[in-house]
Amino acid sequence: MIGEPFAPDFEETFREHYHLVYRTAYGVTGCVEDAEDVVQTIFLRLLRRENPGGFMKNPKGYLYRAAVNLSLTIVQSRQRRAFKEDAEDFAASIPAREPSLAEEIHRRLYEAIAELNPKAAEIVILRYLHNCSDAEIAKVLGTSRGAIAVNLYRSRARLKKLLKATIGNKL
Numbered sequence: 001m002i003g004e005p006f007a008p009d010f011e012e013t014f015r016e017h018y019h020l021v022y023r024t025a026y027g028v029t030g031c032v033e034d035a036e037d038v039v040q041t042i043f044l045r046l047l048r049r050e051n052p053g054g055f056m057k058n059p060k061g062y063l064y065r066a067a068v069n070l071s072l073t074i075v076q077s078r079q080r081r082a083f084k085e086d087a088e089d090f091a092a093s094i095p096a097r098e099p100s101l102a103e104e105i106h107r108r109l110y111e112a113i114a115e116l117n118p119k120a121a122e123i124v125i126l127r128y129l130h131n132c133s134d135a136e137i138a139k140v141l142g143t144s145r146g147a148i149a150v151n152l153y154r155s156r157a158r159l160k161k162l163l164k165a166t167i168g169n170k171l
Contacts, residue, residue: 010046016059017060017063018043020036020038020060020067020130021043021063021064021066021067022035023129024068028125029074038067038070041070042067042070045066058140058142064122075110075111075113111166116158119141124155125153126141131143
């Protein structure tokens with residue numbers, strides 16, 4: 001059911017935050033269709049709730065987190081589906097074209113980001129996809145700048161380890 005108190009502000013909210021949600025989703029999934037699905041899903045969910053928890057205090061942070069979480073779920077689902085498909089028709093499947101090295105690295109980077117905890121993934125994406133400063137990230141996520149800096153340091157180290165393991169073994 002559409003919540004009446006929120007409905008009049010919905011169009012303004014959509015216009016103000018559409019690009020953030022889309023860009024975040026596209027950056028994580030690397031796919032236009034998936035990014036559009038994320039935007040549609042998030043705003044439909046928002047429209048169906050009368051007063052979503054956390055939204056009114058920090059709409060940008062709420063929508064950003066929703067975009068990251070839903071996008072990471074799509075990436076993880078794609079990994080499971082690809083693994084299952086590969087196992088089922090390994091001998092019969094021949095790719096139409098080999099992905100370029102840059103595409104392969106990009107795909108593996110976002111697979112590695114999907115292995116981080118959701119909070120760490122949010123911070124990494126805000127920093128490196130949206131080019132936000134530590135202070136801006138802290139404001140969006142409602143935490144301290146120091147906590148962001150520590151989390152980024154740890155997340156970069158974890159990503160480096162994950163990428164070294166996957167890229168070093170498979171490329």
